[in-house]
Amino acid sequence: MAPDPTPAASGPGRVRPGLRRLSSSLRSQLLLWLLVPLAGMAVLDTWSSYREAEHTATLVQQRLLLGAARMIGQQAQYQDDSVQVVVPPAALELFAGPQSDRVYYRITRGNGELLLGYPELPDPPHAPAAEEAVYFDTQQNGVPVHAVAFAQPLLGAPEQAPLHILVAQTLNSRNALTSEVWRRLVWRQGAVLGLMALLLGLGLRRGLQPVLALRDQMLQRRPGSLEPLAPGRTPTELAPLVDAVNDYATRLDHHMSAHSRFIADAAHQLRTPLTVLNTQVVYALRTTEPAARQEALQATLGTVQHGMRLVNQLLSFSLAEASQGQARQQEPMDLARCAQDVLEALATLADQRDIDLGFETEGGPFHVRASPRLLHELCANLLDNALRYTPPGGRVTLRVMGHVDSVELQVEDNGPGIPATEREQVFERFYRLNNRQSDGCGLGLAIVREIANASQAQITLDDAPGAHGLLVRLVFPACAA
Numbered sequence: 001m002a003p004d005p006t007p008a009a010s011g012p013g014r015v016r017p018g019l020r021r022l023s024s025s026l027r028s029q030l031l032l033w034l035l036v037p038l039a040g041m042a043v044l045d046t047w048s049s050y051r052e053a054e055h056t057a058t059l060v061q062q063r064l065l066l067g068a069a070r071m072i073g074q075q076a077q078y079q080d081d082s083v084q085v086v087v088p089p090a091a092l093e094l095f096a097g098p099q100s101d102r103v104y105y106r107i108t109r110g111n112g113e114l115l116l117g118y119p120e121l122p123d124p125p126h127a128p129a130a131e132e133a134v135y136f137d138t139q140q141n142g143v144p145v146h147a148v149a150f151a152q153p154l155l156g157a158p159e160q161a162p163l164h165i166l167v168a169q170t171l172n173s174r175n176a177l178t179s180e181v182w183r184r185l186v187w188r189q190g191a192v193l194g195l196m197a198l199l200l201g202l203g204l205r206r207g208l209q210p211v212l213a214l215r216d217q218m219l220q221r222r223p224g225s226l227e228p229l230a231p232g233r234t235p236t237e238l239a240p241l242v243d244a245v246n247d248y249a250t251r252l253d254h255h256m257s258a259h260s261r262f263i264a265d266a267a268h269q270l271r272t273p274l275t276v277l278n279t280q281v282v283y284a285l286r287t288t289e290p291a292a293r294q295e296a297l298q299a300t301l302g303t304v305q306h307g308m309r310l311v312n313q314l315l316s317f318s319l320a321e322a323s324q325g326q327a328r329q330q331e332p333m334d335l336a337r338c339a340q341d342v343l344e345a346l347a348t349l350a351d352q353r354d355i356d357l358g359f360e361t362e363g364g365p366f367h368v369r370a371s372p373r374l375l376h377e378l379c380a381n382l383l384d385n386a387l388r389y390t391p392p393g394g395r396v397t398l399r400v401m402g403h404v405d406s407v408e409l410q411v412e413d414n415g416p417g418i419p420a421t422e423r424e425q426v427f428e429r430f431y432r433l434n435n436r437q438s439d440g441c442g443l444g445l446a447i448v449r450e451i452a453n454a455s456q457a458q459i460t461l462d463d464a465p466g467a468h469g470l471l472v473r474l475v476f477p478a479c480a481a
Contacts, residue, residue: 027204034200042193046186053181057174058146064094065148066133069165072107073152076163083154083163085115091167099172104140104147110161121166124149130162138168145170210235214242226253273307330455332479333375335407336366336400342379343398346387354392363402368476370455378451382411382472385444390415390469407476414469423461448474 071091077084085107095103106117121140128134128151135148147168154163210233217229228246280303284296343359350357368375379398386396390413399410418426425431427449452459457476464471 027208030204031200035197038193038196042189045189049185050182053185054178056181057177060177061146061169061174062135062148065146065167065169066150068092068094069133069148069150069167072105073150073163073165076152076154078154083109083115087116095169097173099176101170101172104145104168106166108164110164121168124166127164140168143170146174210238214238270307273303277303277307330369330371332367332481333370333372334366335368335375335409335476336361338375339379339398339400339409342376342383346380346383349387350396353387355387355390356395358395358397360397360399362399365481366400366402366407367479367481368407368455369479370476374451374454378448381444381447386411386413386415403478405478407478409474409476411472412464412469414464417463417468417470418461
């Protein structure tokens with residue numbers, strides 16, 4: 001069967017990387033947030049421009065209507081006890097244009113007598129005073145028109161009431177002028193908006209050059225390189241990001257260095273028991289004496305047990321180190337119950353070493369927030385460490401005390417203790433006191449400190465009462481059950 005030539009990434013429901021980069025482009029988002037308000041202002045200005053264009057066209061029409069009304073009024077005369085009114089051609093030529101507008105007029109005396117024009121023209125909202133013009137919108141034969149009512153005084157007439165001249169025009173020319181003025185304004189605003197978008201795009205491209213340069217600097221780095229970024233001409237806004245990246249690189253470098261040292265130390269620690277184990281197995285295979293072979297096998301068993309304990313402690317340390325910052329894996333735990341379970345598990349070891357193992361509680365409750373597995377490892381390492389360094393016939397006491405806002409765990413022994421000058425160093429991995437004869441691996445207290453840090457507990461080493469032995473204190477924040 002021939003392979004499908006269509007890439008999987010182009011199938012339905014998938015987003016191509018280029019589109020994803022475009023949708024999350026900082027430049028596009030900035031340009032969008034700048035253009036959207038400008039477009040909104042342009043729409044508002046366009047509506048305002050249309051209203052302004054309509055107002056301008058209305059003013060032009062009103063000037064023409066008033067001019068025609070005045071020309072008609074100036075031609076009116078009172079002769080032979082009658083009013084003579086004619087509509088001069090110039091009054092109607094004012095409205096000449098490409099649009100086919102209709103012009104209507106009506107001239108009446110003050111008493112309402114029709115002198116000339118269209119009698120069906122609607123009356124204005126109110127009668128104008130002398131030399132006053134009243135503009136209004138109305139309809140003539142069902143067609144919208146804009147009209148002016150003008151009061152023209154008539155010289156020589158016995159009555160004082162002026163002539164009422166009404167001139168109306170359809171709206172074709174006014175609408176055409178409105179559209180023409182508005183169209184020009186819209187084109188001008190569109191050109192301005194397009195030019196602003198172009199300038200903003202160029203400005204954003206120029207302004208984002210430091211970000212792109214920082215990206216290029218990161219992409220050009222060698223794999224595994226943790227060198228700090230060169231600040232160069234970094235803008236003020238990007239300086240915190242560069243500082244954060246450099247700080248993270250420094251912390252990551254320390255972390256990776258610690259891991260490298262841990263792997264090297266673990267390899268060194270495992271190499272010794274494996275070498276001894278190889279020697280013991282070879283000796284057991286070569287010897288023909290049953291007693292010597294049995295002795296070699298017993299030694300081999302001890303070496304295997306020591307290696308297993310070392311591997312278990314390495315795994316415990318790695319687990320404790322990886323648990324830093326993983327508070328979601330913690331839950332309320334009864335520290336006294338956990339300590340009692342560990343004490344029961346190690347009672348056999350204490351009996352083998354002829355050590356008096358005791359357990360005490362004081363106050364309560366004893367609930368702390370911690371990982372169940374790590375809390376068990378902490379108690380086990382503390383108690384195992386005390387049992388291994390306390391000489392036969394000694395005493396080890398495990399004590400849990402509950403306070404108002406804390407819970408304290410104490411492990412007290414009457415062994416050789418730890419000098420005050422070395423109490424900080426014993427928390428380092430694989431550190432062992434020079435004068436100690438023990439099968440310990442040097443990881444017990446390092447594991448304890450890692451777990452204590454993960455559980456927000458404070459650990460201190462002091463002399464046991466009577467200045468003989470060691471007293472380990474761990475103070476946990478108390479929590480609700």
